[in-house]
Amino acid sequence: MTDLPxxxxxxGGGTMGAGIAHVFVASGAEVTIVESDDDRVAAARQALERSxxxxxxxxxxxxxTDVEGLVARTTVVTGVANLPSxxxxxxxxxxxxxxxxxxxxxxxxxxxxxxxxxxxxxxLSVGAIGxxxxxxxxxxxHFFNPVPAQRLVELIRPPEVGDDLVEQVRGWVExxxxxxxxxxxxxxxxxxxxxxxxxxxxxxxxxxxVASAEDIDTGMELGYRWPMGPLKLTDVxxxxxxxxxxEHLAEELGxxxxxxxxxxxxxxxxxxxxxxxxGFHRWD
Ligand code: NAD
Numbered sequence: 141m142t143d144l145p146x147x148x149x150x151x152g153g154g155t156m157g158a159g160i161a162h163v164f165v166a167s168g169a170e171v172t173i174v175e176s177d178d179d180r181v182a183a184a185r186q187a188l189e190r191s192x193x194x195x196x197x198x199x200x201x202x203x204x205t206d207v208e209g210l211v212a213r214t215t216v217v218t219g220v221a222n223l224p225s226x227x228x229x230x231x232x233x234x235x236x237x238x239x240x241x242x243x244x245x246x247x248x249x250x251x252x253x254x255x256x257x258x259x260x261x262x263x264l265s266v267g268a269i270g271x272x273x274x275x276x277x278x279x280x281x282h283f284f285n286p287v288p289a290q291r292l293v294e295l296i297r298p299p300e301v302g303d304d305l306v307e308q309v310r311g312w313v314e315x316x317x318x319x320x321x322x323x324x325x326x327x328x329x330x331x332x333x334x335x336x337x338x339x340x341x342x343x344x345x346x347x348x349x350v351a352s353a354e355d356i357d358t359g360m361e362l363g364y365r366w367p368m369g370p371l372k373l374t375d376v377x378x379x380x381x382x383x384x385x386x387e388h389l390a391e392e393l394g395x396x397x398x399x400x401x402x403x404x405x406x407x408x409x410x411x412x413x414x415x416x417x418x419g420f421h422r423w424d
Contacts (some may be wrong), residue, residue: 142311144169145228145420151220153184153236158234159287162191163316165210166201166288167398172223173216177254179217193287216416220247229312233260241269249273258311262330266325267298273348277301279309282329293318298325323336326355327392328385335373336385342370343400346420353420375419379403379412 148164150157153173165171165188173188175181192207199409203209223230230248240351242265247256256400258281259269264376270278280296297306306322313320323330342356351359358371374382383404406412406419413419 142308142315144315145256145311146170147172147224147227148283149174149220149223149227149230149248149255150411151232151248152234153187153216155181155187155285156283156287158184158187158191159285160231160233160260160283161188161214162195163318166195167316168207168389170224171214171225173214174220174223175216175218178220180219185211185214185216188216191286191288199314200288202287209338218249220244223251227255229256229258231258231260233283236261236264238264240266242272245269245278246272247330251275256305263388264330265327275304276302276305278303280329281309281313282327282331283289284331291318292331293320294331295320295322296325297322299379307334311348328389332385333389333393334380336389338384339374340397340400341388343374343403343420346371347364347400347402357421369395373421375413375421375423377413378415379407379419383407391400 144167146169148169149172150161151159151174153175157173161171161173161368173184175184189211192210195201196205196207230252232241232244234244239261241261245259248255248257257273257278259278260281260283261269262282266278266280279298279301282294284290284292284298295306295309310320321330327424328336345356346350346353353371357372360366360369383399386397386399410416411418414423417423
């Protein structure tokens, strides 16, 4: 295990950024969250507070943890230029757009010349995001949602990133109590590619009338000990999100990822899964 950097910057304090800030501050780092404007600063602070308090209420933080103290130790600022000097790691978790991520990381590289740079992208090429940065300085740190509860961090390694950096970041992941896997910068990495492949096949089976959604999911849950069947998981992720990833993977890897018509039809009807109340299952 490696000691965490004393100072960690998290750019974007939304769903993922608040969770990433939570795990670093709870593990002893001083965290600065960067947001885009004052309203978002307040929202990010609230999200962090809710996340830490929820974990404390569920007994997921050590007994006696001072939640207010952890929140007070986290600074929320606007603009990457306000990251403190001496920041050792900057993780960006802004929306999934290459141009935005490039702009943020370019500014972070200038402001924090010694920091390791990481992107939490779930589907974009890390190499494309890192174009324009000093080579070998950016890698993918793909956290899963909800960050405090999920044990995996997928490290995405473009070819220029050296072994030393990968091992240093793996040590940081272990210091957070999580496990890292290391994956090439290939489309869909390991997790999205395999997860989407199984999800798409389950949708094709439903289209062909092989079995009902309930029975396909129960088959994988009881027969293969999956915590959640592939159709239920697609509902939880969001059918629109899965459709976008499938389209991207079909472009990059070919027709085996072509989205089934049933997926397109459901998204067109607004059946997006848990968030809309209806997907392959009904959610009340
Ligand atoms: P989100 O919309 O909840 O949060 C994004 C945050 O970035 C917002 O708070 C927004 O105000 C902030 N932001 C936008 N522009 C900014 C700027 N210029 N400077 C600073 N902050 C800015 O999104 P999210 O779900 O947290 O996703 C963030 C990243 O994590 C994306 O790349 C996404 O693909 C990836 N990801 C998401 C999930 C998930 O389940 N939500 C899982 C893994 C990875």
